[in-house]
Amino acid sequence: MHRGFALRWSQGTVAELLKGRHNSLGLLRLALASAVVVSHARILGYGGKEYLHSFSGGQTDLGKLSVYGFFVLSGILVTRSGMRLSLGRFLWHRALRIFPGFWVCLVVAAFAVAPLLYWRLHSTLDGFGGPHGPLDYLRVNWAVSTNQYDIAQVMTDARSAGLVHNTAFNGALWSLRYEFLCYLAVATLAVVGILTRARRAVLLLTAVLGWLVIRQASTDPFWAGPYDAHILPAFQLPPFGPVNPAFLVYLGFAFALGAVIELYKERVPVSDPLGIAALAVLLGSLHYGYLFTVGIPAFAYVLVWLAIRLPAACRRIGARHDYSYGIYIYGFLVQQTLALIGWTRWGMAAYLALTFAFTVLLAVASWHLVERPMMKLKDLRVGGRGRRTERGTGPDGAPAAGQDPTAGQDPVTGPAPVSGPRSAAEDHAYAASPRG
Numbered sequence: 001m002h003r004g005f006a007l008r009w010s011q012g013t014v015a016e017l018l019k020g021r022h023n024s025l026g027l028l029r030l031a032l033a034s035a036v037v038v039s040h041a042r043i044l045g046y047g048g049k050e051y052l053h054s055f056s057g058g059q060t061d062l063g064k065l066s067v068y069g070f071f072v073l074s075g076i077l078v079t080r081s082g083m084r085l086s087l088g089r090f091l092w093h094r095a096l097r098i099f100p101g102f103w104v105c106l107v108v109a110a111f112a113v114a115p116l117l118y119w120r121l122h123s124t125l126d127g128f129g130g131p132h133g134p135l136d137y138l139r140v141n142w143a144v145s146t147n148q149y150d151i152a153q154v155m156t157d158a159r160s161a162g163l164v165h166n167t168a169f170n171g172a173l174w175s176l177r178y179e180f181l182c183y184l185a186v187a188t189l190a191v192v193g194i195l196t197r198a199r200r201a202v203l204l205l206t207a208v209l210g211w212l213v214i215r216q217a218s219t220d221p222f223w224a225g226p227y228d229a230h231i232l233p234a235f236q237l238p239p240f241g242p243v244n245p246a247f248l249v250y251l252g253f254a255f256a257l258g259a260v261i262e263l264y265k266e267r268v269p270v271s272d273p274l275g276i277a278a279l280a281v282l283l284g285s286l287h288y289g290y291l292f293t294v295g296i297p298a299f300a301y302v303l304v305w306l307a308i309r310l311p312a313a314c315r316r317i318g319a320r321h322d323y324s325y326g327i328y329i330y331g332f333l334v335q336q337t338l339a340l341i342g343w344t345r346w347g348m349a350a351y352l353a354l355t356f357a358f359t360v361l362l363a364v365a366s367w368h369l370v371e372r373p374m375m376k377l378k379d380l381r382v383g384g385r386g387r388r389t390e391r392g393t394g395p396d397g398a399p400a401a402g403q404d405p406t407a408g409q410d411p412v413t414g415p416a417p418v419s420g421p422r423s424a425a426e427d428h429a430y431a432a433s434p435r436g
Contacts, residue, residue, distance in 0.1 A: 011272075014265035017308045018076075024310040025073065026318020028303060032066040032073075033324040036172065037331035037355060039063030044335045045344040045351050047165040052286065057222045059291045065299070067175060068254045072300045074179060075258020082186040083195045083262075090190065093378050094183045097325075098176065100374040101366050102144055105329045108362075109169050110134035113333060114151040117340055121157055128152045137169075143239035144176040155336065164339045172332035177240040178247050182255045199263040206256040212249050213292050221289030250292065257300040268304070275305035325371065326363025334358045 011017060039062035042048040050061035060068075082090055111134055118128045129135070133152045140147040149168035150156050158164045186195070194201045237243045261268055278298040285295030318324065335355050338344065344351050 011270045011308075014261060014268040014270060014304060014308075017270050018265065018304060021319055022315060023307045024314040024317070025077075025307050026322060026324075027310065027314045028069070028307055029073065029322065029324035030318050030327070032069045033327040033331070034356075035066040036063045036328060037335070037359060038352065039066070040172070040332060040335055041348060041352050041355065044164070044166055044332070045339050045348065056286045056291065057289065059222055059286065059289070065286075067251070068296055068299060069303055071179070071182070071251050071254035072258040072261075072296075072303055074182065075255040075260075076262045076304070077258075078183060078186050078255075079195065079259040079262040082190040085190075087187055087191050089378075090187055091183075092380075094180070096374050096378055097371075098144060098180060101325055101329060101371045102173070102176065103142065104366065104370050105170070105173075105333070106138055106141055108330075109333055110137045110151055113337055114154055114169065117154050117158070117337065118152055120341065121154065121161070140241075141173075143241075144173070144180050145239065145241040146171070146174045146177075147241040155340075158340045163342070164336060166336070168332070169336060170329070170333045172328060175247070175251065177243065178251045181240070181243070181248065182252060185252075185255075186259070195263065202256065202259055202263055206253070206260050209249055209253040209256055210293075210297075213253055217290055217293045253292075254296055254300070257297055261300060261304060270305065270308055272305075272309065275302060275309065278302045278305065321364075321367055322371075323360065323363040323367050326366035327359055330362040330366070331355065331359045334362070 017023075039050040039052075042050050050063055052065065053061040078094070081093060085093065114134055114137075115125060115128055119125060130152065132148060132150065137148050137151045146168075149171060151169055155164055155167040155169055159167050189195050189202065234242045234244045278301040281298040282295045282302060285291040285293075285298070335351075338351065338354055338358075343354060
């Protein structure tokens with residue numbers, strides 16, 4: 001790999017240069033997760049608009065743009081995983097990556113943070129365990145869903161008292177259901193053989209999603225994407241709860257772009273002029289409109305280009321320890337807690353510094369005590385037989401002839417840290433809506 005950066009018209013293809021762990025995907029995940037936290041600081045701490053909201057004409061903000069970045073990266077890595085793993089093994093890997101950390105985060109919020117904040121507000125724990133309390137919070141949210149945002153009215157009461165600006169305990173968790181639905185889509189495409197034998201169908205699906213995005217943008221170049229649900233009304237999808245078709249289209253489009261890059265990686269060139277041009281298109285669409293039609297596809301290429309072309313030192317960041325998921329799932333919770341106890345009074349710089357200090361501590365604990373130990377179970381087998389679990393591997397688990405020796409490593413997608421809107425039906429929905 002290249003040690004320094006010198007402008008090159010062509011270096012090769014994504015297939016040649018984005019494989020194994022010799023890339024900066026870990027750094028990009030950390031940067032996207034941190035951008036979500038920074039973006040939320042304005043609205044959760046001070047009730048203002050998030051960064052990039054004004055620059056983008058209300059199309060998006062820094063947090064939401066980071067969400068799209070995560071879905072692109074997930075599209076690449078999860079599609080790669082779906083192509084090489086059996087159905088059961090694929091779903092097992094995905095569940096291990098998402099659920100354990102998510103469940104522990106719910107427990108921390110419900111039984112550690114919520115009672116302390118309830119006591120601070122009411123000087124008693126009487127009534128804490130009633131309806132919509134911690135047990136209900138776990139029961140209705142366990143399936144990577146956010147059907148209950150508050151716990152025992154803590155944030156609702158705090159907002160009435162002017163202490164916080166949003167009534168969700170952890171609104172950043174809302175998009176995990178869409179992330180997991182994308183995983184299920186990949187599983188379906190893999191089991192029917194589309195990923196390996198009919199990849200043009202994925203290209204067609206991406207084109208259909210893109211057409212739906214273009215159709216909406218044709219009437220308003222500054223339309224705020226899925227944050228106004230004009231496509232279809234929301235519907236219930238057990239066990240995930242309410243699903244907004246507009247989110248499926250827009251986030252699914254970003255995920256599908258990543259999948260197409262992975263499936264056609266031998267045809268996607270890595271070029272510095274193309275990367276710079278894509279960055280210019282992204283910035284131009286952010287400011288002048290049509291972000292979702294041309295800016296998000298450009299963003300997808302920018303992320304891949306950066307993953308390959310950033311200096312070699314960047315590849316060590318996040319390569320062994322991926323704290324991005326922990327930063328995502330705990331950042332919102334920490335910011336709400338600090339706001340409720342009044343630590344925003346010291347100003348934005350101090351608020352952000354304290355946010356990252358506590359969030360990183362929780363993310364490190366989540367990775368070393370929960371996420372990484374659970375990921376060690378990814379190759380767990382029941383019984384002594386059936387050692388061949390991955391496509392392209394021999395009976396002993398070694399790569400088959402012609403296979404990338406690093407292909408058996410499970411890609412860690414890291415967040416789907418996400419940013420999102422306030423639902424019209426629920427005042428306690430996620431803080432990042434441009435209309436909120």
